[in-house]
Amino acid sequence: MNAMKTRLLTLALLLAVPSALAHGTMVAFFGGQIAESGEYRAEFAVRDGSIRVWLRDHDDKPVKATGKATLLLGGQKLEADLTPKGDGLIASVPVKAKDKLTAVLGLNVDSKPVSLRFQQAEVVMPAVSGAAEAGRVAFEAVCATCHGSALRGTDGGPPLLHEFYALGSAHGDDVILAAMNEGAKSHMWKFGDMPKPQGLKDGQDKEVLAYIRAVQTANGLGGSPADAHSGHGHH
Ligand code: HEC
Structure with a gap:
């Protein structure tokens, strides 16, 4: 019953997204969030001490990019350059994966600007016994x-x-x-x-x-x- 509900919900979410998302998969490769900008799809993840960004096309092929990240966290604004790492980009920043933050990415792809925004909530760590x-x-x-x-x-x-x-x-x-x-x-x-x-x-x-x-x-x-x-x- 529960599994069925989840499946129906997933279907509803798929139906609600614009047709631009119809190509390729929506699944993140590295557990991050996905956002779209024109012909590009970006995956964004926060690690302890860094943020990771992967830019891909609609066939999920990696796309080369450079850029900057602006992070808003706890009333603080941080700016950092994104540098290549593996298939993606990384910026070392004093953040934790559990943090609540907003990230605004200003990327450059073939000298075209691509701008993306991501947000995550703080992880609630329950009191356990x-x-x-x-x-x-x-x-x-x-x-x-x-x-x-x-x-x-x-x-x-x-x-x-x-x-x-x-x-x-x-x-x-x-x-x-x-x-x-x-x-x-x-x-x-x-x-x-x-x-x-x-x-x-x-x-x-x-x-x-x-x-x-x-x-x-x-x-x-x-x-x-x-x-x-x-x-x-x-x-
Ligand atoms: C060396 C790294 C590593 C360690 C240590 C590790 N995991 Fe994983 N775990 C992975 C990776 C990589 C995957 C993703 C596999 C995939 O692509 O589905 C995964 C997947 C999983 C899954 C999904 C499994 C599935 O069949 O889909 C669960 C649940 C999980 N891990 C729980 C744990 C728990 C609990 C522990 C500690 C007891 C643990 N893992 C330790 C790397 C690790």
């Missing part, structure tokens, strides 16, 4: 290097604070537990495979799952609206 607290400790030790302490992903792995992995999504509890016990073949993103995590003790998988669910719920993923705004975890 019991199994979920034990799971938090294990997550920090074993998973956070790739999935980030804010669960928003890093350059090594995708965000788990994502509708793909919410309760009622196609990636249910069984898939999350399987990832912890076996790793996962790359199939959603361009990060490559997830190796079998090292250092989880027997039974800790369920605790880590409880923690992931608590953070998702506190941030409005897969829980009831009341839970989403309370700032507290379940149980």
Whole structure:
């Protein structure tokens, strides 16, 4: 039932977007947000200490660009040059993946200006106890290097604070537990495979799952609206 709802919602979102998005995929390669500007599609992600931008065409081919980012965070305005890294661009800035911020990107592509804007909310970290607290400790030790302490992903792995992995999504509890016990073949993103995590003790998988669910719920993923705004975890 829940999965069905999610699917219907996804369909509704797809139907609501302009026809310019009809080509290629809408899926982010590196767990970021997607925005469109004319013939270009940009992916934007905030990491601890940097922002990442990937510019692509409508066939998802990388496009070379230079540019500047202006970030608004906590009443502060930061400006930084974007420099090439891999298929994309990076700017080192004193931000955290969990931060609330607005980014205005002024890119140059073949000396044409391309301007884009992104926004993200602050990650709510719920107060957890019991199994979920034990799971938090294990997550920090074993998973956070790739999935980030804010669960928003890093350059090594995708965000788990994502509708793909919410309760009622196609990636249910069984898939999350399987990832912890076996790793996962790359199939959603361009990060490559997830190796079998090292250092989880027997039974800790369920605790880590409880923690992931608590953070998702506190941030409005897969829980009831009341839970989403309370700032507290379940149980
Ligand atoms: C070395 C980096 C790394 C570590 C450590 C790691 N992961 Fe992952 N994880 C990845 C990557 C990369 C993917 C993306 C695979 C894909 O493309 O779908 C992933 C995917 C996942 C998925 C989705 C699996 C699927 O089948 O779609 C879950 C759930 C997950 N990780 C949870 C965890 C948890 C929980 C931990 C800690 C116990 C952890 N990961 C540790 C890199 C990592």
